[in-house]
Amino acid sequence: MTRLSIGFCILVFSVYSQAQAASFSCDRASLKAEKTICQRRSLNDADVKMATTYQIILHALPMGGRDQQKEIQWQWLKSRNACGANVPCLSKAYQQRQQQLDTIIQQRILNHGPF
Template identity: 65%
Template structure:
C-alpha cells in the first residue's frame, strides 16, 4: 500500500512538472537577482526550480500547522543560500539538489508515512 502511495505522489509531481516544463516558479520578467536570471535562462535549472517548488508546495500543504512555519523558515534560508551563488550554474544546481533531497526526505518521513492512505 505504501509503495502505491509513493507511486501516486511521484505521478502527481511528474504531471505537475510536465505542465510547467519551461516556466520557473517565479516571474522571469521580474527576475533581478543573478541567480534568478540564470535559472530563467538555463533549462536544467529552470526544471529543477519547478520540481522543487512543486515538492515544496506539496510538503507545505501536508504538514501540520506547527511544521509549516519551520519549513517556511528553512525555505527562506535556502533561498538566501541559492541566491548567494550568483550566476554560478554549478553552485545553483548543487543548492537545488541538496534542497530537493531534504524535501523528498521530509515528504517520505513526515507526510507519506503518516497520511490517511
C-alpha cells in the same frame, strides 16, 4: 491506498510541473541567480520540481511543521541567491534542497501522514 494516492499526486505534479516555467516570473527576475535559472533549462526544471515538492509538503504537514518549513525555505532561498550566476553552485543548491524535501515526504508524510 493513502500512500498510493500521495504517490500519484506527486507523479502528476512532477509531470505537470516539468512543462511549466520557473516557479517565479522570469519576466520579473532581477537577481543573478533568478536570471541564470530562467536561462538554463536544467535549473528551471529543478526549480519547478523543488517548488512543487515544497508546496505538497506545506499542504500535508500540520501547522507547526509548515511554519518551520517556510523558515527553512526562506533560508535556503537566501543561500541559493548567494550563488549568483554560478551554475554548479545553483545546481548543487537545488540538488541538496530536493533531497531534503524528498526525505520529508518519505519520512514525515508517507510513513506517518497527517491522516
